[in-house]
Amino acid sequence: MLKKLFPTFILFSLFQISFAQILINEYSAANFDTHTDNYGEYEDWVELYNSGSTAVDLIGWALSDKVANPIKWVFPASFIIPAGEVAIIYCSSRDEINGGVAHTNFKITQTKGNEVFMLSDNTGILVDSVSVIPNQKSHTRGRETNGANNWKVFTTGTPNTNNASAMEEYATTPIFSQNSGYYNAPINLTLSSPDPNVTIYYSLNGDEPNNTSNTYTGPIAINNTTVVKAVSYSSNPTVPPSFISYNTFFINDTHTIPILSISGDVGAGGLVDLLDGGWGSTGLEPQGTIEWFDKNGVLLDKGAGEFNKHGNDSWAYDQRGFDYIMRDQFGYNYAIQDKIFSTKNRDKFQRVILKAAANDNYSFEDGAHIRDAYCHHLSQLADLRMDERSASHCIVYLNGDYWGVYDIREKVDDHDFTDFYYDQDKNNIQYLKTWGGTWIEYGGPQAQTDWDNFVTFVTTNDMTIPANYNIVKSQYNTGSLIDYFLLNSYIVSSDWLNWNTSWWRGMDPNGDKKKWRYSLWDLDATFDHYINYSWPGGWQPTPTNDPCEPADLLNDPGGQGHVPIWRALLENEEFHDDFINRWQDLANGPFSCDFMINLLDSMIAVIDPEMNRQINTWAVGSYAGWQNNVQDMRNFILARCDSMNSAFIDCDTAITGIHDVSVEIIGIGEIEMSNNNIINNTNTPFFDQRFGGISLPFKVKSGSFYKWEIISPNTYSYDPFVDTLVIDLDTNVVVRAYFVPNRDIVYDVSPSGTNTSLIIDGNVFNAFPLKINYLLDDTVYISANIDPLYKFNYWNTDSVSLIQGSSITDSFYVTHYDTVRLLISEIQSDTATISGNDTLCSNEDKMAKVYVDFNAGSVPP
Missing domain, CATH: 2.60.40.1260 (Lamin Tail domain)
Structure with a gap:
């Protein structure tokens, strides 16, 4: 207390x-x-x-x-x-x-x-x-x-009324003799309380204990993995029951990935009913506890909150997905406090999603148990301009029972997400979602009205007119649309636009992301896993599918205008070229065969040690069957990335090629080719292959830029001195970016510790050593204000030549990395004896130390 x-x-x-x-x-x-x-x-x-x-x-x-x-x-x-x-x-x-x-x-x-x-x-x-x-x-x-x-x-609040029926502080919470975690043998658990006037009650099946539960009388034998919950009741009726203590004890259970132990009531409407009941349980929101452990069984955090259904078609499986919401209002914790996802710096999560791979589940569906997490993770690593459900894998236990391999996911359609990353809280976002029908997640009716007005503008105005396109760009992240269509086309998604589509924007002018942008949803219907209604009859998800199909085959699935917007914007040359260049950027990097296969293999390696128990628990399929499904996905990826470039040429008559592009940096500087291809003196020459027939931009990012040079069999007309060079690629080219070389000059004064300052190009400096960066062949003017007790000797340099040679005011050309040092020396003191009215003379007017010895006689009284 x-x-x-x-x-x-x-x-x-x-x-x-x-x-x-x-x-x-x-x-x-x-x-x-x-x-x-x-x-x-x-x-x-x-x-x-x-x-x-x-x-x-x-x-x-x-x-x-x-x-x-x-x-x-x-x-x-x-x-x-x-x-x-x-x-x-x-x-x-x-x-x-x-x-x-x-x-x-x-x-x-x-x-x-x-x-x-x-x-x-x-x-x-x-x-x-x-x-x-x-x-x-x-x-x-x-x-x-x-x-x-x-x-x-x-226990019953009295808002807006007189305070009455007050209670004392809660009873003391029971104390456990052992901590949560791994144990390699059964244990005996002791429960205690410092208050002799309480009775402790406990449960072993996940139920929230009360005074009708087991009465604690002595040590409890824990022989199997168990969640123990305990509560104290006081003999004083004005003392309310305690908070609940709860621990999970893993007996001879160990894992190679983190563990989430969830626990709740086993009766009707409880957590077990939600996850192990029939279709009638989909509306349940049972309450319960969680404990989050690392792979070594070390407890990282715990709390209490609510669970609810996650998933739709996959809800037919015995292994179900669920959402969890930590509730500060319950008094235990306000968030899972851990850096769960390697791709994010966020370390507090009130809401998380637990998916058993959804429709890619193995072994209830003939899946690889990885597709959705893989696609979201790929999008993050590719830095696509969308919001993804960050993914990590874990094992779930339900009331002490092993429940299988899950992926824990960051919830994107949540105001905590937008607030943390973009400073847009729930009162300042417009968020729309389509799954069969469309609804407003945040923002009220105005969100739908604003979106409809935007769709009308795009589809009823000429997007080839720059002014109209600029209006679109002021309200809409066109790069997000490009990335959204590219990703879904590449992975051959068959469950989007009329399903699993969400988009939003922030309304707080002081926050980020104030333009409409896309969020990723379920991506398990990918890589030829199954078809779910997005496409017209007869279409099949194959590795050779035309990347232009969304514009060619689809009308307006979902009725929210995404495809009509896409078609309208493709008429704009800037958007079209951005789209093709973005594909090339991705195809040569994160969407390349090597990158995608390495990513898949690395993610499979994480769950592989856990899959035998997953399969054996649910008694369907086999480890070999799962491996075959993973190989099918791997083969699809290889075939898809091999076919995409040629497929683009076939479906887009505006493009030609492919052409070789070599970029060379001469000097020290950095440029960006297209989107996020950064080239500098550490990776020059940079080789790439690009489509022709479109504009390819090169932009100076840093350095003392001088000029561009294009070397090609064809003649290009361009201004060599602009910061951003845009060429209409039509053949193989070498693009050179020349930067004026820089040199560092270090200035110093010897000896140090004097009141001497240097005047460099008219600027006075007092702290040394001092480093200044110059362009090669710059002229530098130097001088000094020397401490009155010191005199000028000479300037000393390692390489550069001083123009005057030995003058305190001098200059030089920057030709090397160098140190320019001013050497000074202390003025020597003179000693003289003055007798009577003698005068001490100086040959020049200068301050110096003077020592005078004299005999003044006796001091008068």
């Missing part, structure tokens, strides 16, 4: 709290399903109480959740609390007072352990504060009665 009160003590010691009649009276950071705001949302809230005899208007007052920022949200308009009354302020991040309802610009996360409620008056003086302590689901904390000093737990 003292530990929980400590943050409050610190808070009160940091700020002088003035006496005021407005008090923080109650708060809810666990509002899961009990009190809605004026938008119908279950938001956190804080209740203020006016303990005085007069009304108070809070305009200009401030609320905050952070000690370091006490004036985080200021009441922007009049907000009056009558005498003796209470008022609710919602912590929703909406940042408004609308219709008398106040919403702060922050949310509360009770399980972070560092959040507070702070109330300051309109002069900035702190008038009240309280530390946020976790509650159980839908409970609140507040003063025992309105304005009382004692803070209590309310």
Whole structure:
């Protein structure tokens, strides 16, 4: 208890709290399903109480959740609390007072352990504060009665009413004698509590324990992998039951990839019903716990939340996918806190997806158990201009039972995702999704209206007119469209456009990604796995499929205009050339046979050691059968990447070739060819093969650029001195980029530590050594302000020749990397004896140290 009160003590010691009649009276950071705001949302809230005899208007007052920022949200308009009354302020991040309802610009996360409620008056003086302590689901904390000093737990909150029926602090949570993790033999588990007035109850089957569960009387024998949950009940009826303790003990179970242990009730409507029930279970949202382990069985994080169905056709399999949402409102944790995905720097995930490879599942479907994760991972490594479900593989246990090989995925169609990566929160995104029909995930009806208006503009205006195309580019990421069509064409997707299509944009002007862009969804119907309705009758997914088919064969699947937009934009030369060049960039890199096969093999190697148990558990198929399916996918990839270039030439009459392109960097500099092909002095000469008949751009990225040179049997007309060179490729070429060589000159003064400064090209420098970069053959002018106690000797260089030779003011040409050093020496002191009225003369007017010895006689009294 003292530990929980400590943050409050610190808070009160940091700020002088003035006496005021407005008090923080109650708060809810666990509002899961009990009190809605004026938008119908279950938001956190804080209740203020006016303990005085007069009304108070809070305009200009401030609320905050952070000690370091006490004036985080200021009441922007009049907000009056009558005498003796209470008022609710919602912590929703909406940042408004609308219709008398106040919403702060922050949310509360009770399980972070560092959040507070702070109330300051309109002069900035702190008038009240309280530390946020976790509650159980839908409970609140507040003063025992309105304005009382004692803070209590309310198992039934009292928003906008008088505080009543307060409870004491929760019972102490049971303590386990062993930690979660791997054990190579059975164990005996001891449960304990520091409070002698509690009874501990426990479960071994995943059920949430209560006072009807097993009563703990002595050590529990754990002989098999088991999830143990325990709860304490106090003999004091005013003490609510404790939070639940839960641990997973793996007995003689080890793995080569991370493990997710999930646990929940086994009865009707519980977690087992969701994952092991019939089709009627699809609407369930059971609650339960998770524990996330690394491959060595070390617990990384844990928490409590909700599970729900993930998948559609694959829901027919016994091994099902599911979504998990960590719920801060339950009081255990707010996110899985781990860097789950190697391709991302994000390390907190409230929502994740667990897929058993969906329709590519082995062994319920004749799949490779890899397609969807592979396609998303390929897109990420290729840096495609879309949002992907980052993928990693893990083993899932359900209530201690092995449940198989899954891929854990980052949820893209989620405001936490857009907020983390792009600073676009749920109140500032428009997100549309098509799966059979189209719905609005975020943004309300205006999102669909805005998209429809955009589609109308593109399809009813001439896209060959640059002004029209520029309007499109201002609202729409045309590169995202190109990448979306290229990827789906390349992997021969048969389940997109009228299925598995999502696109969105951010609306916060201070955030990123404010143009419509695409997100990837399910990509298991790829590489000739199965066909799901996108294509007209008779079409088959083969490695030689025409890459132009989306424009040639499809009308408007899904009815949202993606193909009509594609067709309209292909009429624009800039878009068409971007499309062809982008394909070449990918074909010569991440979509090459070598890259794609190496990626597939590396991902298969991760799950291969786990596949025998996966297959044996579900008792369908064989390891050899799975390997054959993987080989079929490998063969398809090899055939597809071999056929694509020739297929492009066959289907797009505007292009010719293929032509050899060699790029050489002369000097030190860097250029970009097409999109993201970076060429510099470390990888020159750079060889590539490109289509002709289109414009190929070369852009200077860095260095002291001088000129371009094109060497070719044909004659090219171009300006050699522009930063961006664009050529209409029609034959083999060598493109040379010349950069003026640079040289570093280091300046120094010897000896160091004097008050000497150097004047270099009119600029004064005092700190040495000093390095300055110059172009070759630059002229540099040097001089010095020498310390008065020192004199000039000479300049010293390693290579360059000084024009004057030995003058303090000099100059030189930059011809080498060099050090230019000023050598100075201390002026020697003179000694003289003065007798009577003698005068000490100097041959020149200069400051120097003078030592005078004389006998002054006695000092007069």
